[in-house]
Amino acid sequence: MNPKRDHYPEGEALHYSLNRRYRRASIWQTLFFSALVIAILSLAALLYNVIDGAFGYVAFEYKNDPSEFSAKPLDDLSKQELLDILKANLSSGAFTKLENEKPMDTRSKSVLYTLLLERLIQIDTKQTWSMTDSIFRSAKIKAEVAEKYPEAKLEFRSWLTPVFLTTPMSSKAEFAGVRTAILGSLWMVGIAILFALPIGTGAAIYLQEYASKNFLTRIIQTNINNLAGVPSIVYGMLGLAIFVRALEPFTSGSLFGVTDSNGRTILSAGLTMGTLVLPLIIINAQEAIKSVPDSLRQAAFGVGATRWQTVWHHVLPNALPGILTGSILAVSRAIGETAPLIVVGASTFISIDPDGPFSKFTALPIQIYQWTTRAQSEFHSIAAAAIIVLLILLLTLNATAILLRNRVQRKY
Secondary structure (H helix, E strand, C coil), X not given: CCCCCCCCCCCHHHHHHHHHHHHHHHHHHHHHHHHHHHHHHHHHHHHHHHHHHHEEEEEEEECCCHHHCCCCCHHHCCHHHHHHHHHHHCCHHHHHHHHHHCCHHHCCHHHHHHHHHHHHHCEEEEEECCHHHHHHCHHHHHHHHHHHCCCCEEEEEECCCHHHHHCCCXXXXXXXXXXXXXXXXXXXXXXXXXXXXXXXXXXXXXXHHHCCCCHHHHHHHHHHHHHCCCCHHHHHHHHHHHHHHHCHHHHCCHHHCCCXXXXXXXXXXXXXXXXXXXXXXXXXXXXXXXXXXXXXXHHHHHCCCCHHHHHHHHHHHHHHHHHHHHHHHHHHHHHHCCHHHHHHCCCCCCCCCCCCXXXXXXXXXXXXXXXXXXXXXXXXXXXXXXHHHHHHHHHHHHHHHHHHHHHHHHHC
């Protein structure tokens, strides 16, 4: 036996060794805690920056005097009075167009009020301020407005309102909404998951339960892992070549009698995003299947079950929570991508809601990108409000998937 190897410190040497270990542990604990604090502060700074832009003072003027249309204050007008003003002052063609889009008497009071401001009174926004400036520089802002824009009104505004959520896109930031973009994002994510989840789960089951562990399988597995890290713009080019052009009769709907569309539809976008998240779903599904104890398989084989019966009745139910976790990650990535949608033809301005897979479309990331490129500060404010909507939508979809996963976990 080696006396040096079997020697353990004693006395002062033991205390010195223990203190050194504790110091090392404290250093690493401090580093890990610092990383956590930095991550939390970065996230908090991001959220505050977004919220800071979605609220604040706005200085604006009315191009047309509201008293020309009503002696009463605009806020006191009833729904019927708003409807009568619009009918009396809009041209017959403009009113008929609005009526054909949606009957005017079925629209809410807030929508009619917005139409009155947009079509008749018309708002001219002079300047906007962030929430921080509006709170801490309120007096200076009021003095600045009184000096530069003596005819302007100043009000503290939330750009994130119910009307913002239910209004389509507009060329004027004061009346623009995200309804069309929200519907486009939901359609796109729905198609992507319906396409990728069954295919990805099936591929994972085959690779993990059926495929032989040979050279070809290792090549396939390596390529799947590599595809998970390919830049999203590459998938956009793939979608343009295959779904938009090669499969245009299918994605445009011409095979089903649709004549007013081309391959740049929401179906092409959904299939492209499905292809984008497919490697991610396959990898997560494989890991979930690997985590199922092999004793379950052996027990099933021992009582005479076939491999398919074993997979269907034992492996897949136990792996389902992990597979759904992969779908959560897939939704999170799909709903926030922008580059592939630009390549496959997402519209930067569209006011018509998608009513099917062969419709023209836009999505929230596209809308946010388009607004942030505009020079006017009011577009930056509604972009911040749209980012909040995107985060809420993402959290809602993820929460739904998590609840479904937890329910499956309790069942199995």
